[in-house]
Amino acid sequence: MRDGEPLAGAVTDGVVRAHCLLSSWPMKQIVMLALSAIAACDGKTSSPTTPEPVHVVLFTHVEDAMPTGRVGTTENRASYDDLRGRLIDLATHAREIDLPWVLQPDWKLLEAALAYDDGLFLELDGLGATIDPHSHENGGYNYTDVAYLLEQLGVGGSTVIGGHIWDPSLPQFQEWDRFRGEVTGMKYPQATWRGDILIGAGTPNHVNDPLVSGVWRPRDRDHYFEDDPAGNIYSIGAWHDEVDGVRELVELSASGALPDAFLTAAWNISPSMLMGPGGVASVAETVLAPIAAMRDEGTVVVSNFTSLVDTWRTERDGTAYLYQP
Numbered sequence: 001m002r003d004g005e006p007l008a009g010a011v012t013d014g015v016v017r018a019h020c021l022l023s024s025w026p027m028k029q030i031v032m033l034a035l036s037a038i039a040a041c042d043g044k045t046s047s048p049t050t051p052e053p054v055h056v057v058l059f060t061h062v063e064d065a066m067p068t069g070r071v072g073t074t075e076n077r078a079s080y081d082d083l084r085g086r087l088i089d090l091a092t093h094a095r096e097i098d099l100p101w102v103l104q105p106d107w108k109l110l111e112a113a114l115a116y117d118d119g120l121f122l123e124l125d126g127l128g129a130t131i132d133p134h135s136h137e138n139g140g141y142n143y144t145d146v147a148y149l150l151e152q153l154g155v156g157g158s159t160v161i162g163g164h165i166w167d168p169s170l171p172q173f174q175e176w177d178r179f180r181g182e183v184t185g186m187k188y189p190q191a192t193w194r195g196d197i198l199i200g201a202g203t204p205n206h207v208n209d210p211l212v213s214g215v216w217r218p219r220d221r222d223h224y225f226e227d228d229p230a231g232n233i234y235s236i237g238a239w240h241d242e243v244d245g246v247r248e249l250v251e252l253s254a255s256g257a258l259p260d261a262f263l264t265a266a267w268n269i270s271p272s273m274l275m276g277p278g279g280v281a282s283v284a285e286t287v288l289a290p291i292a293a294m295r296d297e298g299t300v301v302v303s304n305f306t307s308l309v310d311t312w313r314t315e316r317d318g319t320a321y322l323y324q325p
Contacts, residue, residue, distance in 0.1 A: 051253040054300045055308050056246055056291060057199075057236075057266035059102035060090070061134050061163060062109045064141070066271060071112050080112045084120050086274040091127040093284045097292045101269075102304050104134035104162035107141040107187070110149035121153040130304040131155045133195070134162035137174065141187045148191035159196045160305045166201035166210070168221045177221050180232055198235040199266060199305050212237035213249060213263045215312045216320035227320035234309050237322065239265035243290050250299045262312060262321040266305070 067083050069075030087103065094101040103124060113120050121131060133146040143161060150156040164174040176198055185191035201224070202209045210225070217231030218224045224235075239245045249263045269287060274280055294300040303311065312318070 051250075051256075051299070052261050052263065053298060054246055054249040054253060054263045054265060054294075055311065056264075056300045056302045057102060057305055057308060058094075058100070058269060058287065058291065058302065059104055059132075059162075059199075059266060059305075060087070060269045060271065060274075062087075062103070062105040062271055064106040064108050064136055064138050066106075066109060067112055071108065071115050076112060077116065080109070080116065080118075082275075083109070083271060084118070086271070086280055087120070088123060088127070089280040090269070090274060090283065091124050091129045093280060093288060094129070095127050097288060099288055099292050099295070100128070100130065100302050100304050100307075102130045102132060104132045104160075105146070106134050106136060107139065107146050107149060110146065110153060113153055114149070121150070121155045125155050130158070130306070132158040132160035132162045132305065133193075137186075142183065142185060143179075143195060144183045144185040144191050144193040145187040147193040147195075148185055148188045158306065159194065161195035161198050163200035163202060164198060165203060166198075166224055167203060170203065172204050173221075175221070176218070176233065196233050197305050197309055198233060200238050200268070201235060202238075209238070209240070211240055211324065213239045213265060213323040214321040215262060215264060215309065215316075216322050225322060225324065227322070229318070229320070236266065236305060236308060237264050238267065239263075242267050243287060246291065246294065246300060250294060254299075258323065260321075261323060262316055263323060264308065 062083070067076050067079035069079060091101060091103075112118075124131065131150060133143050133150060135141060135143045135146045137143065147156060147158070150158070161176065161179060164176050165172040166176065167173060179195045182192040182194045185193070198218070201212075212225065214237045216225070216227040216235055217229065217233060218235050219226040219228040219231065239249065241248065245267075246265050249265060252258055253261060253263060269283055273283055276282070278285075291300065291302060295302050301311070
């Protein structure tokens with residue numbers, strides 16, 4: 001017997017048996033079998049890969065100049081009440097469309113809330129807002145003092161370092177690496193706190209902020225954009241251009257140009273926006289609504305900074321990702 005004859009015989013025999021089997025089936029059953037086979041092959045060869053969603057955080061910084069005036073004065077109380085109403089309004093709008101929103105206040109708003117024995121922060125917490133420390137570390141207060149004040153107001157616990165000057169060559173550099181261990185308060189030296197999530201790495205007045213998206217662990221102050229798998233501080237890229245920037249990342253993800261990307265975007269819905277023309281209603285229309293629409297389409301995931309890092313750990317097993325075009 002020549003090479004190949006057993007195989008050819010087996011194939012021929014198999015075809016004959018299959019023909020006999022099929023000839024005994026109803027035509028409808030044969031057609032359904034054929035269609036199922038075609039669908040199975042098509043699914044294996046041509047099903048598109050679902051683009052990775054962009055991870056978005058919407059936040060508001062309240063700086064240490066707000067509310068205006070010295071705490072306890074009539075001017076300060078009036079400014080506080082105005083700002084309070086707008087923050088509650090924004091939180092309410094976000095809650096109505098199930099959109100996470102983060103408030104990051106500096107010390108002055110917190111001291112005012114304590115002075116006026118006001119339930120602002122508990123009310124915001126009840127509306128679903130996440131509250132993180134934010135500090136320019138002026139006026140004798142540092143990040144630990146802000147975290148301590150949040151605890152006094154009943155909304156402590158966050159380990160987010162809500163913005164910092166990242167460039168060690170600048171005189172305003174905020175030495176983010178000191179948070180590798182606990183930091184003692186300046187105004188309240190009885191307090192200690194350790195932050196471990198850096199957001200909004202910026203420059204003074206945001207004139208030369210880095211363009212980066214993703215999550216990583218900065219190696220050290222001189223190699224901020226290099227990942228250290230053993231690092232104990234995480235950084236989240238802020239990207240740029242707010243809603244338009246998110247659309248840019250969504251299109252980039254959909255293009256397939258960045259397979260397995262973990263893209264991030266975050267920006268400050270500033271108090272000046274809340275108090276500007278149109279106020280909170282304008283922010284709801286130009287920021288909240290388009291982001292919610294993208295969320296509903298499945299192209300973005302909106303969360304807070306802590307949840308974003310938790311998602312990255314779970315979905316990517318802590319594998320760093322930086323996109324720097």
